[in-house]
Amino acid sequence: MSAIEAHDLGVRYGAVPALDGVTLRVDAGRVTALIGMNGSGKSTLFKAIMGLVRPHSGEVRIGGLTPGAARRRGLISYVPQNEAVDWTFPTSVRDVVMLGRYGHQGFTRRPRRADHAAVADALAQVELTDLADRQIGQLSGGQKKRAFVARGIAQGAHVLLLDEPFAGVDKRSEATITRLLRELAADGRTIFTSTHDLHGLPQLADEAVLLKGHVLLHGTVEDVLQPHQLARAFGLETHSLTAVASLDGVA
Numbered sequence: 722m723s724a725i726e727a728h729d730l731g732v733r734y735g736a737v738p739a740l741d742g743v744t745l746r747v748d749a750g751r752v753t754a755l756i757g758m759n760g761s762g763k764s765t766l767f768k769a770i771m772g773l774v775r776p777h778s779g780e781v782r783i784g785g786l787t788p789g790a791a792r793r794r795g796l797i798s799y800v801p802q803n804e805a806v807d808w809t810f811p812t813s814v815r816d817v818v819m820l821g822r823y824g825h826q827g828f829t830r831r832p833r834r835a836d837h838a839a840v841a842d843a844l845a846q847v848e849l850t851d852l853a854d855r856q857i858g859q860l861s862g863g864q865k866k867r868a869f870v871a872r873g874i875a876q877g878a879h880v881l882l883l884d885e886p887f888a889g890v891d892k893r894s895e896a897t898i899t900r901l902l903r904e905l906a907a908d909g910r911t912i913f914t915s916t917h918d919l920h921g922l923p924q925l926a927d928e929a930v931l932l933k934g935h936v937l938l939h940g941t942v943e944d945v946l947q948p949h950q951l952a953r954a955f956g957l958e959t960h961s962l963t964a965v966a967s968l969d970g971v972a
């Protein structure tokens with residue numbers, strides 16, 4: 722199964738540096754969390770891994786392939802932030818999941834029995850079978866995230882990138898998504914997910930990456946949750962983070 726490798730990756734938007742010298746390996750069979758404050762480059766890193774932004778330095782490989790080649794082979798799937806999607810689009814949950822089968826269909830692009838079966842199976846895994854015929858915009862935040870995870874499952878993607886899957890999501894959906902990601906990792910896939918939910922990190926992830934334009938630390942969840950490490954990433958005083966962490970039961 723495919724790992725993600727970034728070497729000396731740098732991305733700028735015009736004059737704005739977003740990533741600089743990012744070197745990282747994200748292994749298969751594990752859930753790896755990406756942690757950092759707003760603007761630390763998390764979405765940009767995902768976009769670079771997907772090949773949606775062009776680095777000015779360095780490179781990314783997915784299972785040894787360039788992002789474009791990995792995408793064309795359906796190896797990689799991206800669950801974007803909510804605001805990155807036009808939810809008014811007149812398409813059902815089932816149609817969104819069927820998009821994952823595009824690369825499997827013949828030149829007629831007509832879904833075949835295997836495609837319908839893969840979609841039904843993916844919908845069942847994310848517990849959305851009952852809502853399959855709803856317009857995608859009429860789902861809750863957590864259900865929308867699950868629909869996009871189902872698209873990746875139906876696609877057969879080895880690598881799943883998730884941009885803040887817990888934003889605007891209630892505890893029940895959060896638990897469902899966490900369980901699902903752990904199952905997908907146990908199945909040998911590479912799960913790389915950003916999150917602002919430090920409280921849920923021990924349940925979610927095997928390891929974590931602290932990002933601030935570059936990698937501050939890549940270690941165990943316990944390492945990353947050390948107050949002095951969080952202070953480096955979030956620029957807060959260590960004592961105030963210790964207070965927050967102990968209040969939240971993080972530390």
Ligand SMILES: Nc1ncnc2c1ncn2[C@@H]1O[C@H](COP(=O)(O)OP(=O)(O)OP(=O)(O)O)[C@@H](O)[C@H]1O
Nearest residue numbers: 734737738739757758759760761762763764765766
């Ligand atoms: N399209 C763009 N044009 C110009 N600058 C951008 C663009 N997208 C992001 N940036 C800048 O690049 C930097 C990294 O942004 P990015 O969205 O990757 O951060 P993030 O960690 O995902 O933030 P958040 O937690 O708020 O989602 C920020 O300084 C941001 O303002």
